[in-house]
Amino acid sequence: TGLSQVDKIVRGLKNTELMLCAASVGQGKTTFALNMIYQAIEAGWNCCFITLEMPFHAIRKMIYILHSCNPKFLKTQYKNLVGSLDFDKVNFGSLTKEEEDFFNFVMDDLDTCSNDGTYGRLYLWQPSGAITTVTDVELKLREVQSLFREYDKNLEFAVIDYISLLGVDKDNKQKDNNENLNFIIKQLKQLCLKFNNGQGLRMLSPFQVNRAGLAEADKNGGIYNTSALSNAHEAERSADVVISLYMDRVMRTENQVKICCLKHRMGEFFSPFNAAINFKCRYIYDYFGGELGDNVEVYKGTIEDIGEML
Numbered sequence: 544t545g546l547s548q549v550d551k552i553v554r555g556l557k558n559t560e561l562m563l564c565a566a567s568v569g570q571g572k573t574t575f576a577l578n579m580i581y582q583a584i585e586a587g588w589n590c591c592f593i594t595l596e597m598p599f600h601a602i603r604k605m606i607y608i609l610h611s612c613n614p615k616f617l618k619t620q621y622k623n624l625v626g627s628l629d630f631d632k633v634n635f636g637s638l639t640k641e642e643e644d645f646f647n648f649v650m651d652d653l654d655t656c657s658n659d660g661t662y663g664r665l666y667l668w669q670p671s672g673a674i675t676t677v678t679d680v681e682l683k684l685r686e687v688q689s690l691f692r693e694y695d696k697n698l699e700f701a702v703i704d705y706i707s708l709l710g711v712d713k714d715n716k717q718k719d720n721n722e723n724l725n726f727i728i729k730q731l732k733q734l735c736l737k738f739n740n741g742q743g744l745r746m747l748s749p750f751q752v753n754r755a756g757l758a759e760a761d762k763n764g765g766i767y768n769t770s771a772l773s774n775a776h777e778a779e780r781s782a783d784v785v786i787s788l789y790m791d792r793v794m795r796t797e798n799q800v801k802i803c804c805l806k807h808r809m810g811e812f813f814s815p816f817n818a819a820i821n822f823k824c825r826y827i828y829d830y831f832g833g834e835l836g837d838n839v840e841v842y843k844g845t846i847e848d849i850g851e852m853l
Contacts, residue, residue, distance in 0.1 A: 545582045547829050549802065552813040553784060556700070559743035560808075561732045563706070563750040563778055565771060566788040567757045571800050571820065571827075572749030573597065575788060576702050578827045579747055580665065581609040588663040588699040591687045593680060595708040599669040602704075604633050605825055606665065611649045612826040621645040629823040663699070664691065674710035677730040681738075688739055697739060705749035706731070725777035732781040750778055752787070765789035765801035766815050772805070783808040798822060799830060 544550055556562055566572045573596070583590050584606075594602050611628045624645045632638050638646060656662040666687045670679065680703065688698045703709070711723045731746060738744035752760075756771020767787040772778040778785065785806040794800065800820050804812040819830040 544579060545828065546802065546818055548813050548816045549786070549804075552804070552811060553807060554810075556745045556747065556784065557809070558699075558745055559735050560745055560783040561728075561735050561781060562745075562747045562784040562786070563728075563782045564747065564786055564788065565750045565752050565767065565778075565805065567752055570790050571788045572751070573704050574820070574825045575827060576704050576747055576749055577602070577605050577609060577825060580700070580702050581606060583700045584657070584663045584665050585613070586663070587661075589665075589691050589696045590663055590700045590702070591666045591668065591684060591698060593675075593683070593701065593703045594667070594669050595675060596704060599667060601634065602667060602669075605630060606667075607646065607650050607653060608633060608824045609826055610653045611645065612821070612824055616645075616649070616652075619648070621648060626821060626824060626826065630825060631823075664694070664696065666690065666698075675708070676710050676712050677727055677734065678712055680709070680731075681734055684734075684738065684744070697742070698744065700745045700747075703731070703746070703748040705751070707751050721774050724775045728775060728777040728781050750775075750785075760787075760789050761791070765791065765794070766803050767805060769805055779806060782806060795822075800827065 544553075564572050564575050580590055580592050592602060608628050608630055611624070612626045614625070616622065616625045621641075621644075624642060628638075628642060628646060632642070633646060653662070657664050668683055668687075672679070684698060684701055691698050706727060707724065709727050711717070711726055715726055717723050717726070731748065735744050735746050750772070752767065752771035753774045756767055756773070759770065760767045767789065769779050771787070772785070783806075785804070787803045787805055789801040789803070790799070794817070798820050799817045801815060801817050803815040807813075817830050818827050820827050
């Protein structure tokens with residue numbers, strides 16, 4: 544994940560594992576998923592990101608913007624811009640000439656690193672149909688696996704953004720929406736286990752908590768419990784790792800997000816902690832203390848610290 548307090552305990556997402564990122568609306572689910580896919584690509588994993596909510600071009604821009612936070616760019620002529628690109632400015636075409644040059648530099652670098660094997664490859668898919676089922680997802684992932692095999696690589700990690708937007712095949716559809724959601728989660732776990740002739744696949748999907756769970760988190764300083772998943776008991780049963788994200792108004796102002804562990808099948812739970820989030824570029828990273836704010840100098844310093852650790 545790139546977050547030391549998670550990685551120290553969970554030690555990365557293992558093959559065949561399903562991770563759910565639970566949060567309410569606008570609490571950073573997609574942002575976390577994008578950070579995970581970027582960390583995976585940089586680590587050399589070959590990945591597929593399936594977007595059911597946001598358009599293809601927006602997700603692609605976000606991946607490039609996350610790459611602009613990479614500490615390696617501190618050694619280039621654009622070091623003053625590392626961690627400062629604003630998604631809104633990119634999206635609406637209002638970058639300065641220097642920012643635009645940096646963005647193009649970042650895009651070229653990511654494409655080059657993916658093509659020469661320094662990074663993993665990413666396949667981004669936005670389904671065109673009104674309803675996308677797990678069967679559709681499985682067929683697409685098989686197709687992506689075949690494409691990667693042309694480069695003598697395997698698909699290793701998939702993100703579906705997000706699980707509640709998947710539909711159920713007609714033969715398995717129930718009247719109760721919660722039962723349909725439970726069936727989808729169970730299908731995804733089975734897909735993780737059986738993919739690529741049993742070699743397996745890692746998978747992450749955001750998961751929307753129920754209102755009662757959010758109300759409890761509001762009372763408990765942003766700490767969820769598994770009752771937030773009660774509308775889909777299969778989320779707790781089938782998932783190998785479930786983490787939660789929470790932001791109130793104060794935390795949002797201070798650019799922080801609370802991260803908790805609701806389930807870790809293979810080991811102990813990590814303690815709840817606050818991570819830093821740069822809302823301009825959607826980058827989530829370890830919070831080392833002190834005031835955050837939107838000051839680029841703070842982000843530069845933090846990224847330099849991370850660079851030294853790497």
